[in-house]
Amino acid sequence: xxxERALRCRECGREYPLAPTxxxxxxxxxxxxxxxxxxxRRRVTREGVAAGPPNLWRxxxxxxxxxxxxxDLGAGFTPLVKASNLGRELGLPELYIKNDSVNPxxxxxxxxxxxxxxxxxxxGFDTVACASTGNLAASLAAFAARAGLKCYIFIPADLxxxxxxxxxxxxxxxxxxxxNYDQVNRLSTEVADRHGWGFVNINLRPFYxxxxxxxxxxxxxxLGWRAPDHIVVPIAGGSVISKIHKGFxxxxxxxxxxxxxxxxxxxxxxxxxxxxxxxxxxxxxxxPVKPNTIxxxxxIGNPADGYFALDAxxxxxxxxxxxxxxxxxxxxxxxxxxxxxxxxxAGGVTVGVLKKLALSGRISPDELTVAYITGNGLKTIEAVExxxxxxxxxxxxxxxxxxxxxxxxxxxxx
Numbered sequence: 100x101x102x103e104r105a106l107r108c109r110e111c112g113r114e115y116p117l118a119p120t121x122x123x124x125x126x127x128x129x130x131x132x133x134x135x136x137x138x139x140r141r142r143v144t145r146e147g148v149a150a151g152p153p154n155l156w157r158x159x160x161x162x163x164x165x166x167x168x169x170x171d172l173g174a175g176f177t178p179l180v181k182a183s184n185l186g187r188e189l190g191l192p193e194l195y196i197k198n199d200s201v202n203p204x205x206x207x208x209x210x211x212x213x214x215x216x217x218x219x220x221x222x223g224f225d226t227v228a229c230a231s232t233g234n235l236a237a238s239l240a241a242f243a244a245r246a247g248l249k250c251y252i253f254i255p256a257d258l259x260x261x262x263x264x265x266x267x268x269x270x271x272x273x274x275x276x277x278x279n280y281d282q283v284n285r286l287s288t289e290v291a292d293r294h295g296w297g298f299v300n301i302n303l304r305p306f307y308x309x310x311x312x313x314x315x316x317x318x319x320x321x322l323g324w325r326a327p328d329h330i331v332v333p334i335a336g337g338s339v340i341s342k343i344h345k346g347f348x349x350x351x352x353x354x355x356x357x358x359x360x361x362x363x364x365x366x367x368x369x370x371x372x373x374x375x376x377x378x379x380x381x382x383x384x385x386x387p388v389k390p391n392t393i394x395x396x397x398x399i400g401n402p403a404d405g406y407f408a409l410d411a412x413x414x415x416x417x418x419x420x421x422x423x424x425x426x427x428x429x430x431x432x433x434x435x436x437x438x439x440x441x442x443x444x445a446g447g448v449t450v451g452v453l454k455k456l457a458l459s460g461r462i463s464p465d466e467l468t469v470a471y472i473t474g475n476g477l478k479t480i481e482a483v484e485x486x487x488x489x490x491x492x493x494x495x496x497x498x499x500x501x502x503x504x505x506x507x508x509x510x511x512x513x
Contacts, residue, residue, distance in 0.1 A: 102138050103163040106130040106305055109407065117163075119222050119297060121304040129404065130305045132163045140353055145324055148316075155210055155313040161349065162214055162313075163306050170216045170246045174202050174209035175313055179321040179469070184437040185450075189457040193467040195327070197318055198440055204241050204265070205475035206234035206396075206443075207339070211310035215299035216242040218306040224297035225249060230287035231300075232280050232335070232396045233262030234474050239299060240269035251296065253287050255280055259395060261478050279390055281401050300336075308404075311339045315346025318469055319356050326350070328466035329362040329417070331453045333445045333473060334374050335397040337404030340365050343471070344411040364417040364461070365408055366452035368392035368427060368444075374405045378412060378419035385409065393424045393482050394444040396474060418461045422451035428482055430454065434472070441476030449473075 106115040110128025121130050143160045151157030155175025159166055178198045186194035199207040212235065219227050228251040229239045236252045243250035250271035254263070255278060267273055276283045284301075291298040299307045319326055326347045332340040344363050350356045367375045370392030377385045385405040390398035402408065412419050422430065430450035435441050442450070453470045456462045476483070493499040 101163060101165045102135045102142070102160055103132050104135050105133050107133045119219075119224075119302045121302055132305050132309055134161075134163075136352065143353055143355070145320075145355060148320065155213060155310065155317075158313055158316045161316065163309050164214055164217045165221060168217065168220050170213060170220065170242055172203040172209065172213070172241060172245060174213050176317055177201050179318060180438065180440070182438050182470075185434065188433075188437060189454055190464050191457050191462060191466075191468055192464060193328075195322075195467070195469045196434075196438060196440060197314065197469055197471045199314070199471065199473050200440065200442055200446070200475035204234075204237040205478060206238065207311070207314065207471075207473040208234045208238035209242075210313050211235075211307045212238040212242045212299060214310035215239075215297075215303045215307035216246055216248070218303060219248070219297035219299070220246060222297065222303075226251065226294075226296040228252065228287065228290070228296045228298045229300050230254075230280065230284040230298075232398060233258050233266075233478065234396050235300065236266040236271075236273070237262060237269070240266045240271040240273075243271060244269045251290075253283050253290075255283055255395075257395075259479050259481060261480060265478065280399050281387070304403075308338045308342055311342035312346035312349065314339070314471060315343045316350065318343075319347065319350050322467070324356050326356055326359055326361045327469045328359075329364065329462055329468040331364045331366055331449055331456065331462075331468065331470045333397055333449045333471065334365045334367050334405075334408050334419075335399045335402065335445075337374060337402040337406070337408035339471075339473070341404055341407040341411045344415065360415055362417045362466070363411045363415040364452070364456060365412050365419040366448045367419070367421045368394040368397055368448050369421040369423050370394075371398045371400055372421040373400060373402060374408050374412075375419040375421045377405075377409055383409075392427075392444075393479075394427055394448050395479075396443065396445045397448060418456060420452045420455050422448055422455065426451040426455075428486065431476060431483055432486075435476070440472060442472045443474035443476050443479040444482050445474050446472040446476070447482070 108123035427447035430447035
């Protein structure tokens with residue numbers, strides 16, 4: 100039995116029954132799921148979690164779904180890698196990478212979609228849909244196929260080719276919209292109202308967003324049931340960073356980890372940095388921007404949860420920073436060169452900002468730091484293909500290869 104209790108407005112605190120809705124009808128604030136905390140304390144233990152499946156469903160009692168009809172592709176419980184090489188280069192001996200690029204459709208979106216599609220079935224939807232910058236598109240298409248649901252996906256028409264192909268292969272109704280993500284999202288909201296479909300990031304958003312908490316749960320468990328000192332998280336709509344922050348707070352409240360404040364730092368591309376801009380100005384209002392960056396998965400100019408991302412950063416004593424497109428590519432290459440992890444442009448943003456924070460002293464060398472890598476580099480190969488290196492070509496014999504090396508061949512040695 101699910102331990103979710105109600106939906107609550109994050110602004111005014113009014114509560115609503117559990118239903119496919121996401122906006123408070125009084126103040127228009129966003130709704131989020133609240134749980135029976137006393138029942139969770141009785142049911143959730145470290146031993147119980149460890150005995151669960153090796154995926155996100157090991158935390159099912161902390162998620163807003165019932166176990167009877169889970170839609171499962173094995174998402175979650177991804178590697179937490181001790182990044183010794185990258186840490187040595189940045190002066191961070193206690194640096195870890197949470198590598199979500201190895202999920203079933205190669206991004207963290209498999210976490211949130213697992214929850215959202217399961218919830219869509221509970222609510223009786225036969226059609227699911229989303230507005231997406233790419234990673235959500237592939238994930239929803241895959242999970243809808245698994246669940247046998249009809250699926251409509253709305254994407255910006257200029258989306259990276261690999262993400263379009265990687266979505267279309269699952270057979271959804273894929274709609275390319277002339278406009279940026281914010282325009283695609285506005286259209287999707289109108290479609291959701293008209294057709295009554297289960298839009299995972301609109302009317303199902305309170306449930307969908309809860310899946311991101313599992314990034315915090317896994318990190319804490321993989322660190323031996325403790326929270327890190329500092330985390331660096333990419334910001335698109337702002338939900339992931341605020342939900343990771345919430346996840347650590349929930350584990351503390353349940354007595355599963357010692358109480359401590361994890362410093363939360365946010366990363367954006369300079370060409371789409373509304374949250375970072377507000378942080379740097381000391382402002383409470385986030386001004387929308389028109390995105391212009393190669394990090395298309397983060398190109399949300401008017402982030403729905405931007406205020407809550409900003410709040411998590413400030414209240415935890417973290418920082419917010421952006422990087423240029425050139426620094427994004429350098430971040431992709433730096434992670435690949437040092438740790439053998441090929442990330443997409445969002446990960447390049449994370450690593451680029453991690454580097455800036457380390458070199459500026461905003462991350463202390465004695466802090467246990469976790470950087471979140473949310474997607475696979477094969478999704479945005481265009482970002483690095485122009486920097487491709489010349490591949491030498493030799494004839495198919497040893498003498499030719501040794502000539503390439505500048506060493507004398509067998510014949511020359513006589």
